[in-house]
Amino acid sequence: MDFTFATEQKFLVLIADIAFVGFIVATLFGGIVAVGARQLIHAVLGLIMSLMGVAGLYVYLGNHFIAAMQILIYVGAVSISMVFAVMLARPPEDAKAKPLMFATKIGSGAVIALFAAFVVGRAVIAHPWVKAATVVKEGTIRQIGENLLTTNVFVFELISLVLLVAITGSVIIAKRGRDNTDQQGGGV
Amino acid sequence: MVHPMLFGNMEIYLIVALCLFALGLYGLISRPGFISMLISVELILNGAGLNFMAFNTFLAPDKTVGATFTLFVMGLAAAEAAICLSIAVAVYRRFRSIIADDISGLKD
Numbered sequence: 364m365d366f367t368f369a370t371e372q373k374f375l376v377l378i379a380d381i382a383f384v385g386f387i388v389a390t391l392f393g394g395i396v397a398v399g400a401r402q403l404i405h406a407v408l409g410l411i412m413s414l415m416g417v418a419g420l421y422v423y424l425g426n427h428f429i430a431a432m433q434i435l436i437y438v439g440a441v442s443i444s445m446v447f448a449v450m451l452a453r454p455p456e457d458a459k460a461k462p463l464m465f466a467t468k469i470g471s472g473a474v475i476a477l478f479a480a481f482v483v484g485r486a487v488i489a490h491p492w493v494k495a496a497t498v499v500k501e502g503t504i505r506q507i508g509e510n511l512l513t514t515n516v517f518v519f520e521l522i523s524l525v526l527l528v529a530i531t532g533s534v535i536i537a538k539r540g541r542d543n544t545d546q547q548g549g550g551v
Numbered sequence: 552m553v554h555p556m557l558f559g560n561m562e563i564y565l566i567v568a569l570c571l572f573a574l575g576l577y578g579l580i581s582r583p584g585f586i587s588m589l590i591s592v593e594l595i596l597n598g599a600g601l602n603f604m605a606f607n608t609f610l611a612p613d614k615t616v617g618a619t620f621t622l623f624v625m626g627l628a629a630a631e632a633a634i635c636l637s638i639a640v641a642v643y644r645r646f647r648s649i650i651a652d653d654i655s656g657l658k659d
Contacts, residue, residue, distance in 0.1 A: 384557065472581030487565045
């Protein structure tokens, strides 16, 4: 995919650039809310905003199918199950628990994250990225489907097995906890 | 011919993915609750997926590979989220808390 457009589309390209900045701002602001919010439900909402922003960036990268899958899987399934878990396991406020330890954790987290960002960011900027000379496959949905069911069919089946085991295991884990609570006589 | 100012540069996508990764790393270390840590892991996995798609679009000769890999990462993230959330619910039923430092039954 080459990012060149006809001259009469100049205005549209400008609008697309502005919308691109909007998606980046949504991604980063949602991420900041997701890791910084006091209330857990606000963190989940920030995560949803960030995931929608990433889906918009996938559209800019020319892959609408992955963007749709991002919204379906992450926003539609993962975030909704997170909301259910937040409602089932009511957490106390994070910040009130242990103030001193919390400050230490925030400091160490900020230092480690900034260090990692600095190192990787320098590598990203300094490295000369080389484009592939020829494009073998354009990456249409048909080609992705053929790739999934021919070259990567083993991984595809393995992922389906992992999902089956994960869903069964999560049902068993959550159900056993409920049985314990009932035996102790303290229902939720 | 017109070139876009921003969305044609691979480095911008990589730096956004790097910011997502750094935010997730910060949250993973600093947040005390199980579900908050899971949210941070999702941010890290999204940064990885964005990285894969950026390299796929701009550099790779075979553009089905990055999309396939991003789909696999999404599937694994969904499985991991299901397991983590059910563990959080089970732990909450037993300990009445989902703060990771409170779950120290073996220490005492």
